[in-house]
Amino acid sequence: MEEQVIKVEKLTKRFGDFTAVDEISFEVTKGEIFGFLGANGAGKTTAMRMLCGLSIPTSGAASVVGFDVYKQTEDIKKNIGYMSQRFSLYEDLSVIENIKFYAGIYGLTNKQIKEKSEELIERLGLHSEIKKLVGALPLGWKQKLAFSVALIHSPQIIFLDEPTGGVDPVTRRQFWEMIYEASAKGVTVFVTTHYMDEAEYCNRVSIMVDGRIEALDAPRKLKEKFNVSSMDEVFYMLARGAKKAVI
């Protein structure tokens, strides 16, 4: 029996009359790369915010790393990492200052911070750049640094919110190599994306339409099921039926 690190059952979030997330249910296995797809406005962000402990659900149940999304949001936050499209580094701080700051607010000890940052710099080969301001780094480096920083407190799950937006294909490719590396070490990856070619890299994907999960399976099986050759077409067939979402 594989360990389920995210369990979601009939999770719902309403804002007034508007149901942003409508009774979604799924499970994510440890070490899995789980793609969370959907058009803008389909409810991806709202669902992800609930799983990150930022927003309390209206109804339904969910647990992340064994902690309840209603009551144990603090414990959830300690055990997850998060990285958004905007990379979320301080451009006016140096590489090493950024690493130390994020390690610091996650409550790592000085010894841990030292070890972790040395290891991280070693792995990224950033030795000569540690005193440089992040604003001066090329985009690809920033992205790698942001990803590594998001993993600095050794979280069990990392949430990636459209992590490759605005990045060139080569850099995107390199970034996915880092994701595979993390996954091989047992970190569960929960990733939202707009790029359907990236969806193919995931172990399993779910596609949200109008707040509901319309499809959930391995990309290969989804393509078979809809009898098409690419994820792009799967997505298009599902999203076409949307009422609210904008494609």
Place this chain on the structure above:
Amino acid sequence: MKQFIVFIKKEFAHVLRDRRTLLILFGLPVVQILVFGFALTNEVKNSRIVICDYANDESSHAIIRKIEASEYFDTEKITLSYSDIEKSFKEGKIKAAIIFPLNFDNDLQHLNKAQIQIISDASDPNTGNTINNYLSTIIADYQRQMMDNIKIPLRVTTEIRMLYNPQLKAAHNFVPGVMALVLMLVCVMMTSISIVREKEMGTMEVLLVSPYRPILVILSKAVPYLLLSLVNVATILLLSVFVLDLPIVGSVWLLFLESILFIITSLSLGLLISIRAKTQQEAMLISMMGMMLPTLIFSGFMFPVENFPLPLQIISNIVPARWFYIIVKTVMVKGLGFSAIWKETLILTGITFFLLAVSLKNFKKRLE
């Protein structure tokens, strides 16, 4: 606690690294004090005057010596011709003329009453008024000296009372005003910009997902600006004491405590703006328009609140700077203690609590 220190270190790094922020933070109070102190002052120094002494006796000479000794006046010339005076006025050479009538000393000694005519250029009413006041003060001073020497009461024709500010020093008015303005600007604008910047950069999201509590994010933003603002208060006070010769009559500690209260008021205003604003520019505009102007207009430091029409007077009550201005003036210039300003302090505390409550409520709502 360690997380808190890490965060505050980061905030200081932001401030110290941005030359523009540093300039606003530390350049602004110095520039404001110097500009208001030396350029924009309504004090009249070295005004040129004409003295017309028909009396040419002991008393008139004594008064002329007093006037010439004052740093406010330079005697352009001494003349005996009215047309000469008129010419000098028309040429704009002089600001005022003083005319001693014949038998000035004699009248004063024997009738106990004498007159001096002061003619001043009222094309700039403020300057004219100020000069009149200065001259009258000097003459009144002379009269008092005379009274000390002889027993017979001399008729004092001018009744001038200028409490707390006998030299009409403008610094008494503007130092408290500049303090209110600078603190408002630094705290409101800087905090709102720095919080909105985190939103714009996307770093706020990451902070919220981290175990670092949102309320601590706000606190760690506030603490550095509180400290920096206190440095500003100290700078302004030092400048006013050593450059403008305006002593702090009351308790310095009380002044600092009241400043902390006002800084907290401003910080909560900054927080409120940062919750509303989406971009740094928006935050800056709201801070400038929404805070600077009311502070300038309604605090009473440029225009007396008593002269406002009633609706504006009522509005001025909700401007925090107005109360802080009164507090600083009372403590710094009049030298009174807490008993004289408890009402203003209470009002300011009330405003602060209200703003804090509103912004925290809004902040929580935004998180949802």
